[in-house]
Structures are given as structure tokens and as C-alpha cells.
Amino acid sequence: MPAPLPSPASIRRLRAWLAAYLMIAVLAAAAHLRPVLQAQSLPTAAARWIWKPIDQLDHNPTAFYAVRDFRLGSPTARARLMITADEEYVVTLNGKRIGAGAFEPGAPLDVYEAGPLLLPGGNRLLVELRSGDGTGGLLASLVDEATGRQIVGTDDGWRILPAHQLGLVRGWMPIGAGEPAFAWGYPPIGRWGSPKVSAPRPLLGEEMGPPLPAAAMLPLSLPAGLTDGRPPGSPVLYDWGRTVEGYLTLEMPPAKDLxxxxxxxxxxxxxxxxxxxxxxxxxxxxxxxWLDARPRRFRYALLVGLKRPAAAAVRPVPPGRVRPPRPIRDRVFGIQGPPLRTPVEDEVWSKLQRLPGAARGKDL
Structure with a gap:
């Protein structure tokens, strides 16, 4: 006996369900593709904000490498690297430091002419990232200026490595041991906003002059009442004898911890x-x-908390390169709030207070 044919009402219900499922699929695809399509109109193209995988409750200071290897059949004559990082970065291409900087809300991306450093075959783009509270982001895009094609951009294909090794920077050590980067998403995201492009900056090696070592290094004792003597991490004052402008560098024996x-x-x-x-x-x-991410103007530099002896020097920059420091917003609706310390300040001072002989009642 043949099966009964579905009723017209059943057919209409089936069509309605199929139409609803199709609409849901179209909307889901549109929601997924919208940020991708929007990103294509940005100067950073398909690049996404990335960071190391972290726990949302982890606010410990951090420093690590984000690395990407890529291959070129033949290097392009002109290639533009656009980059920014929150909080700060030092970027190296094929073993050459080319730039350093720190995030400022509303500021444009840093731009470097990287074409002369590209090689036929394998290339390595490595970014040292630092954050005082453990969270942050990196956005970078390397573009062929002749064609506008993106050569490489930040995405979850980058690798995160937590410790320095010379072979990582020079490019001969594999990066397979690193973990995949976590991608926050395409810009604009949160306070990072939509990326804008600035005029190209000189490469770091071209901008910095020969190192100017500090003229004097004076070990100091900790403030009275905190502890006796000079335990590890006690202040060290460096004096250049005159005002200098440039990037501070510190040289020290390597350690296994941050x-x-x-x-x-x-x-x-x-x-x-x-x-x-x-x-x-x-x-x-x-x-x-250690290389400072910003050039600064000063005569004296005081270092507190570094347990390893450090030799200090300044890599000078041309006049006018140093920008005034950003004002600290410590008032809300005109009301002076309590002084807030960063996680790094808390960590440094708490370690010194925990030293034998430290006065427990002293709150720095």
C-alpha cells in the first residue's frame, strides 16, 4: 500500500522551517564575515590583535616573545611594517632591531620601512612584548608597498615564547616549541580603536647613536626604617654628568626568572x-x-628592585625626538583619589619589605 502524501499544511510548515534555518545560517555567516570584511578596509588588513594565552584573573607582570616565520620567493624592494603594542614592544626583523614603542590611546601606528631587511627564502619577525599587569595586545602588519599585498599580519599563527634565547632572535632556532598566540580579534576592539597610520619612523639602528655609558654608578641604601645594609634589589643611582636624550639600555647577567x-x-x-x-x-x-621602549630626557636614573648588577648606557637620539611624559590622571570629577600602585610597584616593594630585617610596619 503506497504511503500517504503529505498534506499541503505539512508542506507549508516544512518550507517555513527550512526558510527559518536558512535565514539563521545566513545571519550567522554574516555575523562571522562582517568583522573580516570590515578589517579589509583598515590599513592593517587581516591583522588581528594578539597576546599570549592568559587566565582572566592573571595580572602578574610579564615579558615574552611573539614570533612569526614567513617565506618570500624574492624580497620586495619596499615593505612597510605597521605596528603597535599595549603596553610596549621592541621589534626585530631577521636579527636586526628596527623599532620600539608603547601604546597611547588615539595615537597612530608606528611605521617602519622594512624592505631592505627582507631576505629571499626564510624570514623571521620577532616582537618582545612587556606588560606591567599581564594583559595587553599586539597589532602588526607587513605590507608590500608596490602591490598593497599583506605579507604577514598578526593572527593565531604566531608563536609565543616565554624566555630569551639568542637563536630565536638571530633566526636559526625553530619556534615550534612555542604555544600558539591568542587572538583577541580584528580592530577596532575596546580602547584600542581603529588603527591609523603615521609617517614612517627611522629604523632604530639608524636613529640611535653610539652608547653613552653612565659617568658614575652609586649604590644606595634602602630608605631609613625599611631594612639595614644593601640587600639584593637595593637602589642604584646612575649619573651621566649632564642631560642626555635617548634610549636607556641595561646590561646584566641573564637569569632564569623574570x-x-x-x-x-x-x-x-x-x-x-x-x-x-x-x-x-x-x-x-x-x-x-634591556632596551627602554621610549627615548627619554634625563641626567639621573635610579633603579630599584633589580637583583642583578646592571651597567647602564644611553643610546642618544636626534634633538626633538623625546616627547614630554603623559600626565597621570589621578582625579575623578575633580576629586583627588588615593595613590594607586601598579602591579610592578607592588611586586618590587613587597619583595624588599619581605627581606630579613625589613620593618613590617613600613608601607611604601
Whole structure:
């Protein structure tokens, strides 16, 4: 006996369900493709904001490498690298440091002419990233200026490596041991906004002059009442004898753990209890040298919290390159709030307070 034919009402219901499923699929595809299509109109094209995989509750200071290998049949004559990172970065292409910088809301991307450093065959783009509270982001895009084609951009194909090794920077050590980067997504995202392009900056090696070592290094004791003597991490004051402008560099024996210190700079010897730190110093495990991400103007530099002895020098930059420091917003609706310390400040001072002989009642 033949099966009964479906009723017209059943056929209409089936068509309605199929139409609903098709509409849901179309809307889902549109929601997925919309940010991809929007990104194509941005200067960074398909690049996404990336970072190392972290726990949402992890706010510990961090420093690490984000690395990407790529191949070229023949290097392009002109290639533009657009990059920014929150909080700060130092970028290396095929073993050559080409730039450094720090994120500022609303500021354009840093742009470097990277074509002369590209090689036929294998290439390595490596970015040292630092964050005082553990969170942040990197956005970078390398573009062939002749065709507008993106050669490489930040995405989850990048690898994250937590410690410095010379072979990683020079390019002969494989990066397979690293973990995949976590992609936050396409811009604009949160406070990072839509990327804008600035005029090209000089490459770091062309901009910086020969190192100017500090004229004097004076080990200091910790503030009275904190502890006796000079335990590891005690302040060290560097004096150049005159005002200098440039990137501060520190050389030190490599260590297996992340190095953390507070940097104070000024035209007079800084008081670490009266002034806010100029910057946090985060030294990757295994790293023998730290380069500041910003050029600064100062005569004195005070370092607090670094357990390893450090030799200090300044790589000078042309006049006018140093920008004034950003103002610290410590008022809300005109009301002065309590002083807030960064996680790096908390870590450095708490370690010194935990030292034998430290006065427990002293709150720095």
C-alpha cells in the first residue's frame, strides 16, 4: 500500500522551517564575515590583535616573545611594517632591531620601512612584548608597498615564547616549541580603536647613536626604617654628568626568572618615596640586555628592585625626538583619589619589605 502524501499544511510548515534555518545560517555567516570584511578596509588588513594565552584573573607582570616565520620567493624592494603594542614592544626583523614603542590611546601606528631587511627564502619577525599587569595586545602588519599585498599580519599563527634565547632572535632556532598566540580579534576592539597610520619612523639602528655609558654608578641604601645594609634589589643611582636624550639600555647577567625593577629619572637625583616611577623595567628570563621602549630626557636614573648588577648606557637620539611624559590622571570629577600602585610597584616593594630585617610596619 503506497504511503500517504503529505498534506499541503505539512508542506507549508516544512518550507517555513527550512526558510527559518536558512535565514539563521545566513545571519550567522554574516555575523562571522562582517568583522573580516570590515578589517579589509583598515590599513592593517587581516591583522588581528594578539597576546599570549592568559587566565582572566592573571595580572602578574610579564615579558615574552611573539614570533612569526614567513617565506618570500624574492624580497620586495619596499615593505612597510605597521605596528603597535599595549603596553610596549621592541621589534626585530631577521636579527636586526628596527623599532620600539608603547601604546597611547588615539595615537597612530608606528611605521617602519622594512624592505631592505627582507631576505629571499626564510624570514623571521620577532616582537618582545612587556606588560606591567599581564594583559595587553599586539597589532602588526607587513605590507608590500608596490602591490598593497599583506605579507604577514598578526593572527593565531604566531608563536609565543616565554624566555630569551639568542637563536630565536638571530633566526636559526625553530619556534615550534612555542604555544600558539591568542587572538583577541580584528580592530577596532575596546580602547584600542581603529588603527591609523603615521609617517614612517627611522629604523632604530639608524636613529640611535653610539652608547653613552653612565659617568658614575652609586649604590644606595634602602630608605631609613625599611631594612639595614644593601640587600639584593637595593637602589642604584646612575649619573651621566649632564642631560642626555635617548634610549636607556641595561646590561646584566641573564637569569632564569623574570626580572622586575622600577625606573626613576630626572634632572636631579630622584626620591623613590616621593615620586612615581618613570617606567617599569621587565627583563625576560635569559635576557642579557634591556632596551627602554621610549627615548627619554634625563641626567639621573635610579633603579630599584633589580637583583642583578646592571651597567647602564644611553643610546642618544636626534634633538626633538623625546616627547614630554603623559600626565597621570589621578582625579575623578575633580576629586583627588588615593595613590594607586601598579602591579610592578607592588611586586618590587613587597619583595624588599619581605627581606630579613625589613620593618613590617613600613608601607611604601
Amino acid at each position: 626580572g622586575m625593577a622600577l625606573l626613576f629619572t630626572g634632572e636631579t637625583p630622584p626620591d623613590p618615596l616621593a615620586a612615581r616611577p618613570t617606567a617599569a623595567v621587565l627583563v625576560m628570563p635569559g635576557e642579557p640586555e
